[in-house]
Amino acid sequence: MTDSRPAVVVVLAAGQGTRMKSATAKVLHTMCGRTMLGHVLAAAEPLQARQTLVVVGHGRDQVSEELAKTGSAEPVVQDEQNGTGHAVRLAMDAAGDVEGAVVVVPGDAPLLTTSTIEALLRRHLETVAAATLLTARMPDPTGYGRIVRDQDGHVTAIVEEKDADERVRQLDEVGTSVYVFDAAKLRANLARLTTDNAQGEEYLTDVIGLLVADGEVVASVAADDHRETLGVNDRVQLAEARRLMRDRILEHWMREGVTITDPQTTWMGVGVRLEPDVTLHQNTQLHGSTTIKSGAVVGPDSTLTNTVVHEGATVLKSHCDGAEIGPGATVGPYSFLRPGTRLGARAKAGAFVEMKAATVGDDSKVPHLSYVGDAEIGERSNIGAATVFVNYDGVEKHRTKIGDDARVGSDTMLVAPVEVGDGAYTAAGSVITDDVPPGAIGVARGRQRNIEGWVERRRAGTKSAESARRAREQRVDAQSAAEGSTMDTETSGDGEQGERQ
């Protein structure tokens, strides 16, 4: 066979998508980590066409910007949407004097696969056809153009629903707007299109009727799965397409060795990478370039975006964005790891912990109710419950450094910039504003003072006062009983107590 690379791929994307009722161009609506247009271009990309042209119109700036970002295709502007035939005519004008195969795909068919387009192209080349179209049998063909065939089963025309009579409307084989054309024959027949139809548009579908009338070969391939050709015209169809794409992605990963305990509530995008023996539990969403390594368990109820989870780590009921979770590390339940969080091996971000731009060394733990921002924590250190890394002075952010084997007491405020050295402690409830040298304990809190009898005097008549009175009377009774046998006792001062945590 000669070179099977198509000369041109034309993506139709100029329509308004009125039924989406959106300020965003239809083909830029997203599903599973890409725009619809992105999915279509990704399916066409392996064909290695010499040119890929996207016909843009409505929302052309948005769409062209998206194309410029990915650099995958060139826009062709269609000022007025005079129909799919008109759109392809403009694309062919832009393509220049090309020869060979022209592939046409609609920008609103995000489920189309490379292998289906390749099969169409193969049939086209084998049959030396003027045009080869992808058809599908639809359980509900409403809205689609119907494929009309003669007694021998040869395609004779595609008839739009609005132009169809009752007999044609009964047909359930539809055109999918996916075609391969011979460039020269396409160009010649686009020039012959009229707007003499129900919508007053130049229909690309009419090229088929013209070719058949001229005795040209028109071949067809029926899609194995009609769902692959689903055209998205409104948000109900978008949701359906998204669900089908999700199923396809999940099926791929399950076949690659990933356990997904509840596929119905698990969602992920096309950029996610998973290793065998990853387990995903219900209500897990994986976005962006999230990567999960072997033996890791994520979920239930977790959302990970651009996050790396290393071997054997667990993430439970948590939200992670731009984080890296080390081997065997544990996250959650109910934690929020923001961009720049890096947990070392076996590190822990426990319950109700928020972290941002923070490095937590191997075997270090932040078990409960803490905020760790702009921080570096060494190895084997423990950050007590309710510790706050006070990183923001209202104007600027500052960093905190905690050494190895440090013990930060519960409810410590670490007012950055500040350092707690290797093997150092802080006393619970301290507001640490100065560095704590290695091996020292930083104590920074008010000393406790007890005012005896305060409740009975100042809260007389309350249940507390009543309990206080009973306790006092019992104490007095016990004391007088003891006084018979021992010397007077003296209440101790608060001596070294200030250092107790």
Ligand code: UD1
């Ligand atoms: C089209 C086909 C129909 C087929 C269906 C499959 C025609 C006349 N009809 O109908 O046979 O069953 O797709 O989904 O071709 N577009 C432009 N410029 C235009 C008009 C449309 O770029 O002037 C683009 C749209 O953005 C869209 C695609 O072409 O991506 C199809 O247009 P749409 O209006 O959705 O056509 P359908 O009515 O779905």
Ligand code: CA
């Ligand atoms: Ca459509």
